[in-house]
Structure formats: C-alpha cells, structure tokens
Amino acid sequence: MKFDSPIAVKEIAALIGAELEGNDALMATGINEIHKVEQGDITFVDFEKYYNASLHSAASIIIINKKVEAPAGKALLVISDPFSAYVSLVKRYRPFVPATTPISDTAVVGEGTVLFPQVFVGHHVRIGKNCVIHPNVTIYDHTVIGDNVIIHAGTVLGADAFYFKRRADREVMYDKLESCGRVIIESDVEIGAGCTIDKGVSGDTIIGRGTKFDNMVHIGHGAVIGRNCLFAAQVGIGGKVKVEDNVIIWGQVGVNKDLTIGKGAVILGQSGVGSSIEGGKTYFGSPVEEAREKKKELAWIKRIPEMWTRLNS
Numbered sequence: 311m312k313f314d315s316p317i318a319v320k321e322i323a324a325l326i327g328a329e330l331e332g333n334d335a336l337m338a339t340g341i342n343e344i345h346k347v348e349q350g351d352i353t354f355v356d357f358e359k360y361y362n363a364s365l366h367s368a369a370s371i372i373i374i375n376k377k378v379e380a381p382a383g384k385a386l387l388v389i390s391d392p393f394s395a396y397v398s399l400v401k402r403y404r405p406f407v408p409a410t411t412p413i414s415d416t417a418v419v420g421e422g423t424v425l426f427p428q429v430f431v432g433h434h435v436r437i438g439k440n441c442v443i444h445p446n447v448t449i450y451d452h453t454v455i456g457d458n459v460i461i462h463a464g465t466v467l468g469a470d471a472f473y474f475k476r477r478a479d480r481e482v483m484y485d486k487l488e489s490c491g492r493v494i495i496e497s498d499v500e501i502g503a504g505c506t507i508d509k510g511v512s513g514d515t516i517i518g519r520g521t522k523f524d525n526m527v528h529i530g531h532g533a534v535i536g537r538n539c540l541f542a543a544q545v546g547i548g549g550k551v552k553v554e555d556n557v558i559i560w561g562q563v564g565v566n567k568d569l570t571i572g573k574g575a576v577i578l579g580q581s582g583v584g585s586s587i588e589g590g591k592t593y594f595g596s597p598v599e600e601a602r603e604k605k606k607e608l609a610w611i612k613r614i615p616e617m618w619t620r621l622n623s
Contacts, residue, residue: 311404311490311512312340319371319385322352325402326395328373328387332380338371341399341490343532345550346513352399354392393475397488400512404490407433407451420457432468438497450509456497456519465505468493471531471549473511487511491532496520502527502543518555530567542579554589564596 316337323330339350344360347353347369354373355364364372371385373392380386389395413419413431420439425431430448437443438457447461450468461467471491474484491510495501495517502525509515510532517529518537527541530549537555545559548567553559557571560579565571572589582596594601595608 311342311400313338313403316350319387322371322399323387326373326387326389326398328389328395329377331377331386331388333370333383333385336370336385340512341396341403342369342512343510344369346510346532352387352396354396356392393485393487397486400488400490404488409433414451426463444503450493452492452509453495454492455495456499458498459495460500461495462501462503462505462525464503465501465507467495467507468509469506471508471511473531473549489531491515493517496537499523505529508549524561536573557589 316339319336319338320330320334322338338352342348342351342353344353344364344367347367349368349370351369352371352373353364353367353369355361356375361378365381371387373387373389373395375390375392377388409432414433414435416433417431417435419437422440423437425443426445428446429443432449432451434451435449435453437455440457441455441459443461444463446464448466453468470489473487475487477483477485489509489511491513493507493509493515496519498520499517500522502523504525505523505527507515507529508531513532515529515532516534518535518539520538521535523541524543526544528546529535530547532550533547535553536557539553539556540558542559542561544562547565550568551565552570554571554573556574558576560577562580563577563583565583569586571587574589575587576592577583577598578592578594578601581594581598584597587593587598592601593599595604
C-alpha cells in the first residue's frame, strides 16, 4: 500500500510509540510485506531468524522488537510488539469505511460495462470498459478491473488475507493482520461462479491478462497469476504463490503457499503441489511428480498384492 503523500519517520515513531534508531530524516512512502518491499516502505519483523532478511531488504524503515545496528541509510522503529504497531498503521492510513450504497460514489465504471442486480462495488474500485459483472458479485474496496472482463455470479474479489499471529498465552489466540492490499484483474480475464480472490496483505493479488477460471476457484493473498492461464473448478492457490504464464491447472488441485509454478506447466486433477515446479512439464500426484513417472509408480503399486502372493506361494 502506498500513502497518499510521504510521511516523516519521526511522525510514524510518535504514532506507534517506538524508539527511533538510525536515519531520522526519512520519509515513508508506503507499507509492505517483506517479500514485496520497495525503497521508502515500512515493514516489520518480530522473529530473530528473519532479522537479517528484513534489515537487508529494500525497505527503508523496519519496525523491530530488539535494538540492533541500523544498516546505513535505514531507520529502525524499536517496539516490543511490531505486529500490533504495524496493524495500527494500517488501520490509520487505510481505515475501514462502511458502505452506504450498493455502488460506491467513489467507484469508476467504464463505458459499456454491465452490472447485474445485487452486484456490490466498494469504495475506490475501478472497472474498465465492456465488462460483464453477473448477479451477487462482491467487489471490495480498491479493487482494479481491466477491460472486457467477465465475472460470474457469486464471486468475491478482495476479501481479507488469511493471516493471523498466534498468541498462545491468550484465550482468543489469533490476532488478525489487517489487510491493506488490493486485487488487480487485468483485461480479458473470465472468472467463474463462486470464486474467491483475496487481496494482498499490503501488496497486490494479480490475475494476468487473458486468464480464465472455472467455478469455485480460490486465490490466496498476494498471489500473482500470469497471463493466459487456465484453472479448472475447485483449484486452490495458497498465499504469495507465483504462477507464470500459460499454466494449466485441472480440477481440485491444491497449491501450497510461497512457491512458483513455471511457465507452461500442466498440473493434472487432484494433485497436490508442495514445492516449486519447473515449467514446460506435465505433473500429477500428491506430492506432484512428472506425470509419466508418477503413473509408472502407480502401476507398480497396483502390482504389490500380486508380487506379495508370488513371494509367499
């Protein structure tokens, strides 16, 4: 998420009650997760094993729970609970604004676009030209939709990221990390009925141009889906996954978070993807392997009873 205008790091420190170390002249330009940070961004870290990655990332300002030496040019905001401090900044600079109408006065809808009855369009949404949005589609705040997009009934764009911090010493254990990212649907995309595409925690969930989804597809927060991909029904994509261009994923495939599916890969139905896979190959199974090898393996498994009988006869 980018701020409307830069904010002095001294002001940020005062807002969250943090001790400022390092460069106190910085201006913050946005809030971002560690894997998507850019120069000028604020990020946070509260586990020591991630200190090095955070301190040497592109982020200019790091909210941290321990005094360490600030890298040259960066600012550290030292506070006991960086998670809660980060959430407080999200709530301040992207506050929750209740809807009062089915289509927000701040939304922009392009020429030739058709919105069927019961469509909800939130604040600051932008929809391009010649789109068709079918009944009961929900489009959360700040979503961006290109031209010639078709969205079928009951789909939800922009629900919050599934991201919580576990507090084991509390009766209610899970603290919500407030989402301030967006969903971006590029032009010529078609999304089936009953799909759910979550916004990024602080960055964007992106569906690339020309991609087509069947019904009941779920895309997790911050995932980036390439161009001209084809997803069949009941595919589930975990948060922060990168799917490159021209990938085909058949029905009921599950893809774990934080991995990459290479360009042109094909994943056959009911497979489970637990780690990154190369492009240009066909995969099957759980965990997936190249389909030819997996089918040979299954053929041998089917022969086990026969082989066992022979060995014991």
